[in-house]
Amino acid sequence: MSGWRSREVRSFGYALRGVAEAVRGERHMRFHLVAAIVVAAVACWLRLDAEDWLWLIAAIGSVWVAELFNTAIERVVDLASPDFHPLAKAAKDTASGAVLVAAAFSAVIGFVVLGPPLWERCFG
Numbered sequence: 001m002s003g004w005r006s007r008e009v010r011s012f013g014y015a016l017r018g019v020a021e022a023v024r025g026e027r028h029m030r031f032h033l034v035a036a037i038v039v040a041a042v043a044c045w046l047r048l049d050a051e052d053w054l055w056l057i058a059a060i061g062s063v064w065v066a067e068l069f070n071t072a073i074e075r076v077v078d079l080a081s082p083d084f085h086p087l088a089k090a091a092k093d094t095a096s097g098a099v100l101v102a103a104a105f106s107a108v109i110g111f112v113v114l115g116p117p118l119w120e121r122c123f124g
């Protein structure tokens with residue numbers, strides 16, 4: 001393997017390890033993983049079309065990305081400011097807020113995409 005390629009493979013490995021470490025260490029990350037599996041199972045059961053799948057994938061992805069950044073920010077804040085500091089608090093609270101906003105928008109997308117076909121399947 002060329003030097004460039006082995007460097008790329010190594011970087012990819014570090015990135016995957018970062019995701020795995022976040023899933024192992026963060027309760028919320030595991031919750032998002034379970035939620036994504038449940039949503040995908042329901043979407044399969046409802047036989048959603050490609051466009052609906054894209055909306056769900058974008059919603060799930062946005063929550064995962066927000067949670068990964070939140071985890072990274074928490075780690076850096078813990079490293080830089082183990083003692084209480086108002087700026088550390090603001091950084092952590094803002095990072096959690098990003099997850100909350102992503103989760104809220106994703107819940108709306110889930111409701112709009114899954115709601116009508118689910119209603120139809122269950123009560124139609």
Ligand SMILES: Nc1ncnc2c1ncn2[C@@H]1O[C@H](COP(=O)(O)OP(=O)(O)OP(=O)(O)O)[C@@H](O)[C@H]1O
Nearest residue numbers: 026028074081082083084085086088089092093096
């Ligand atoms: N060094 C600090 N200085 C000031 N406030 C802090 C500090 N560390 C944590 N906090 C406050 O405590 C809250 C909880 O912090 P913590 O590190 O426990 O993260 P968390 O929100 O519990 O994340 P998770 O549950 O995902 O581990 C933060 O949102 C922040 O308001």
